[in-house]
Amino acid sequence: MYLGLDLGTSGVKALIIDGAQKVIATATGALEVSRPHSGWSEQDPAHWIRATEEALAALKASHGEALAAVKGIGLSGQMHGATLLDAADEPLRPCILWNDTRSHEEAAALDADPRFRKITGNIVFPGFTAPKLAWMKRNEPEIFAATKKVLLPKDFLRLWLTGEHISEMSDSAGTAWLDVEKRRWSPELLAATELDESHMPRLVEGTEKAGTLRAALAERWGMGTDVTVAGGAGDNAASACGAGTVKPGAAFVSLGTSGVLFAANGAYLPNPESAVHTFCHALPDTWHQMGVILSATDSLNWLAGITGAKPGDLTGELGDALKAPSSVTFLPYLSGERTPHNDAVIRGSLVGLAHQSDRAALTQAVVEGVAFAFRDSLEALKAAGTELARVTAIGGGSRSSYWLKAIATALELPVDVPAEGDFGAAFGAARLGLIAAEGADPLSVCTPPAVSITVEPDAALTSAYAGAYRRYRDLYPAIRGVSS
Template sequence: MYLGIDLGTSGVKALLIDANQKAVASGHAALDVSRPHSGWSEQDPADWIRAVDEAINALKVSHGAELAAVKGIGLSGHMHGATLVDSSDKVLRPCILWNDTRSFAEAAALDADPRFRTITGNIVFPGFTAPKLVWVAKHEPDIFKRVAKVLLPKDYLRLWLSGEHISEMSDSAGTAWLDVAGRRWSKELLDATELTESQMPSLVEGTEKGGTLRADLAASWGMKPGVVIAGGAGDNAASAAGMGTVLPGQAFVSIGTSGVLFAANGSYMPNAASAVHTFCHALPNVWHQMGVILSASDSLTWLSGITGKKPEELTAELGETLKAPGGETFLPYLSGERTPYNDAAIRGVFTGLAHQSDRAALTQAVLEGVSFAFRDSLEALRKAGTELARVTAIGGGSRSRYWLKSVATALNLPVDVPADGDFGAAFGAARLGLIAAENADPAAVLTPPRTAETIEPVGELSGAYHDAYQRYVALYPAIKGADQ
């Protein structure tokens, strides 16, 4: 048996799979996000430990024998978070999360230093880890002086699980300290933020061993000693491992809290100016590119809170037949946007509202707005040299057929829907745990799922979607100008 642990923004999932990669059971625990100021987003790492313990104890109750047979654990987690610990591994402050934009000025200053784009292949986004540390140095200098290690969220869990300070390439590529081509920490970039390599965790590949489960935790959960912990991956690379998106030309679209258009690459292909992320993959000598939307299904969740209707109730009102875009347009910039604008300050808008703009019209506009944001990411990937022939859909939003049809038509690409199964980040993490524990061939393990259905673009609406997308892209400079 193998265990995947995925630390999400809103909860933890622990997934057991067997040697045939069949999902056996899962445990869950919820997490909350603290937003003490506008643009801030934090979590207490102690809550992550509580949630993991809760999720695994749920498995112990329901599937104790299977849990006892676990040989390998893989870790996945939300990226970019700054988890700061002192020389005793005590957490110094709440973790500053991926969607926290307080360090936008610090990010701009680092990005103005040409070494960062040259070495990392990426814009320095406000959500990345390095500008957060510059912010801490400026605003919380006493804490900064006590920082012994900077850990990414899943790697803080690794510290608790194994007692070791270890990270891996895919997650570390999102810090703005990694030499992404060389797959190593950059002394030059660490120096630029007044940090040293000794304050960074050691690095392994995602498929390699990255620690061993502590004996006391193994005993508490009824597991055997010596369980291997894989390097694992950041959440998007872990999802790619779960989907088998590891070969050049393979891609997925993730309609989760945030949105990702992810493409695997067989070589390092940076183009920072496109605002596409170019990161290491979870496998050695593989990289990936992705466009990132900060508020994908989160946009629908926001509308759900406003209307008092559950997200699935809102999408059900639209039916399954795709409609031509109406007069309403939604820009999903509820917490700024990454691809293609790298704008932490921009905020979302509805335009074209009229007396007849009812709840269904607003829902339709929200789904279309996120679909057009994915189209923005597709155009950015093309500028970075990546062409896609099709994508596979994952994430909670992919349960809406209407939304899938909207995404397919906006991208003008077929969207493959996997057969029933769990192919997300927890599954990818479990696969990495299997590879590390058994020294298995990644190519033999990380295969794609069977496609249950393909959603084709709705050809008769391609013209209407094209016109609506042109209206959509014209709005950003208009509202950007209004903000200045």
């Protein structure tokens, strides 16, 4: 048996798989976010431990024999969080999370230093870890001075599980301190925030052993005395391991609250100017690129809120057959946009409204607008040298067949829909636990799921969709002027 632990923003998910990768049991422990000031987002690391304890206690109660047979544990987690520890490995303050924007000035200052984009291959976003430490130096200098180790959230869990200060490449790539091509900490970038490698955890690959479960915890949960803890992965890379998106050219489109177009690469292919994330993958000698949409299904949820209808009812009104693009254009920038604009100020817009623009017309515009936002990410990936032949759909929005048809036609790529199953971050983490414990071949473990159906682009509408995408793309400069 193998255990995946995924430390998310709203909870910790624990998942057990057997040697055939069948899901045996899952359990969760809840988390809450503290927002003491506008733009702040924090969590107490002690709450991560409590939530993990809750999830594992539930597994022990329901599937104690399976938990006792666990040989490997993989970790996944929310990225970018700054967990600051003193000399006794005690947290000095609550962790500053990925969606905290207080360090926007510090991020801009670091990004203006050309070394950061050159070495990391990425823009320095406010959510990344390095600007958070620059903010600490400026605003909480006593805590900054007392900081002996900086850990990412899942790696604080590892410290509790194993007693080891270890991280891995995919999560560390989101700190703005990693030399992403060479897969090592950059002394130059650390020095730019007045830190050095002594403040950082040791680095391993996500498939490697990164500690052994402490005996006291093994006894508490009824587990063995030699349980391997794998390096693991950041949440998106772990999801990619779960969905089998690990070989060069493999890709998934995640249609969740936010949207992600994720592509695995066999080489380092940075393109920071397009706001594409270029990170190390969880597997050795593998990288990935990621375009991010901040409001994907959240855009439909917004429309549902103002119309008083359920999101599923809205898309249901569109029917099953894909329609020609609407005369209404929706830009889904409800909370700014990441790829390709890196624009926190821009806001969404509906353009082309007329008397006949009923609720269904607005729904169609929202669905198409999100599909075109994914096309923006695809164009950014292409500019970085990544060509895709097809994508796999994951996330709650993938249950809408109309939306999948719109995405396939907008991207001009077939979209594979997996058969039923759990292919998320906890599943991917469990796969990494299996690989580390057994020394298994990563590519033979991280295989794609069976495909239920493939949604092909609608050949009769690809030209019309291409024209509508050009209209969508050309609206950004005008809308930006209004928003700012």
